[in-house]
Amino acid sequence: MSTSSSTATVKPRPLVLEMPEYHPPLAGRDALRLDFNENTLAPSPVVMDRLKQITAEQLTVYPEREVGERKLAAHFGLEASQVLLTNGVDEGIHLVCCTFLEDGDEAIISPPSFFMYDVSISLMTRGLVKVQADETLQFPFERVLNAINERTRLIVVASPNNPTGATASRAQLLAIANAAPHAVLLVDEAYFHFHGETVLDDLATTPNLLVARTFSKAYGMANLRIGMLAGSPELIGYLRKASSPYNINGIALDCLSAALEDDAYINWYAEEIRTGRERVMGALDEMGVHYFPSAANFVLMKIGPLHKELVAAMRRRGVLLRDRSADPGCDGYVRITVGVSDHVTRGLEALKASLDEIGWKPQY
Template sequence: MSDIIASGPVPTSVVQRMKEYHPPLGDRSGLRLDFNENTVSCSPRVLEVLGKISGAQLTVYPERGSAEAVVASHLGLAPEQVLLTNGVDEAIHVLCQTYLEQDTEMLLPVPTYSMYAVYASATPATLVEVLAEDGFEFPVEAILRRIRPATRVIAIANPNSPTGKAVKREDILRIIDAAPQAMVLVDEAYFHFHGETVLDLVGRVPNVIVARTFSKAYGLANMRLGMLAAGEEAMHWLRRVISPYSVNGLALACLPAAMDDKDYLNNYVNEVLASREQLAAALTDLGVPYWPSQANFLLTRIGPKHSAFAAAMRARGVLTRDRSSDPGCEGCVRITLGTQAQTASAIEAMKAVLNEIGWNGDQA
């Protein structure tokens, strides 16, 4: 070629305006209290399954069907009502691609999980954000006022991240009833630490869709496993959109073992719940404001020294998550809960760091 092309093809206008997400990964050595992961390990039964995977098994394309039947059985659903996904991120992406188009809207209470807005922005639809009330209370009345015929998706994280706040079942039901033209996603990623669900509505209410993850309590974040549960009509369209091989075979092979090990799951969840009380008591003693949580983390308000706090905690080998850029979260840092021993270590580091950065309660 005699001429050099200065620039390549231009992406679509939708991609150009799409929100970007840059997870603060990099070096994560130390006590990982930043991403709400399981802080210990997956079930040992999962490791046993991995050890038995043969080379021949790696040569075939993965099939979801048998694993979806196992999950459905555990949850009291029909296999046709369960769709396994490459993490809940893919579940959100598929939902947005299925229902959002030009001249439609997605309603999103904020602050909340970032990927709802990212994947909504990958469609031509309009994202309508509704700010939480004081104390991060769920803005049910404001959401009800914003529902229009154009509303096609409403995303509700229950419990919510980064706040840990739970949504009352009656508020979810009011929204479902007020928006029959919209799919109401109830994202129950932190279900195991909360214990309340609307999974019983699946198959009975056509505009309800529930998401779950196997990244948190089950400790399978690296395997990227999530799921959607919905009525068969909605599933028909969701399965049309999703890639047939997006969930890898190793994850599918390990999932039944993870779900069967109830003792492991219960023990880990109980540790986290005890840690939640432990950290809450310590924060109270230290005078650090925080919000009560129904998830495996607590959101604290450090104030103007939030960056210095997170950096000093990292220097002491404890990773936390600065959430100051989220709506209404100025000065906030989120701390994941692991075992009680891990939480004790984090508390000791926090005491030293607060003194080191010259923090006092008036600054929050």
């Protein structure tokens, strides 16, 4: 057989060529991390103790995800058939899109929002419908309802939303689900612990509802990549078919089990952040910095043309912020994560000094 000298190259599907890429700024983060909405302290001490008990034999065996799903379901008052563990919420979003979308279908999101919605939807269809929030950055409920049509197969709503901190009410979410019985409503509750309102209890009466939760934020296990999708046994069954059976490693499963044993820690941490959030917003009022009221563990600030200078000045003081100016409708906006009390103090001191250094003035 002769070898072809053709210069043809292998190409992916056209949708892959067209889809956007996500490049989070993860380099050089040896500082106070107020940029990625992570737990700024640590996981539960119970988790840390469990890590110390990992044996060599545990590293040699394949993980048993089903054991973790049974524990997770019991913790949330669900059946194991209603829960799927995922490699972070990122994988959960990806699985939902791969399972329920094909090219030509429409999927609705409301920017500014988590960029992985855009990426995963665009991998499957050109029918991404973006219902942009207005200048208030509140959830555009009525316009999302009006965007639903017979081609709609997926609606994604984050509540609280990243990067705005805005929420959609339970009544609004259920109204959307009822308006689109032919579509999946994915409610991303990654920041639930800092808000408190959930639609998890509505799964039994809302057959097209999926709820995503993460163990990266309040639980402080971002590096272990643990997420959850909850829904009807039928929807979760479809997603399970599309999922790898070994998508969660055994160490992560052990740590998840430990984290679920320590409700006292997670409740303490969530209250610490809610208190810190009020401190941050109060301090921003005093500084004359416009911000958007948040129900999450971060606050989005309107800095204006000096947004890059502020991020750089904060880094020089050992504090990282996230410039969100590239997000739709967020030109000049910078996000600050709310940490535990001493981290809030340090962050606010650095913020005031940095604003003075760059010559920032309130914009009334």
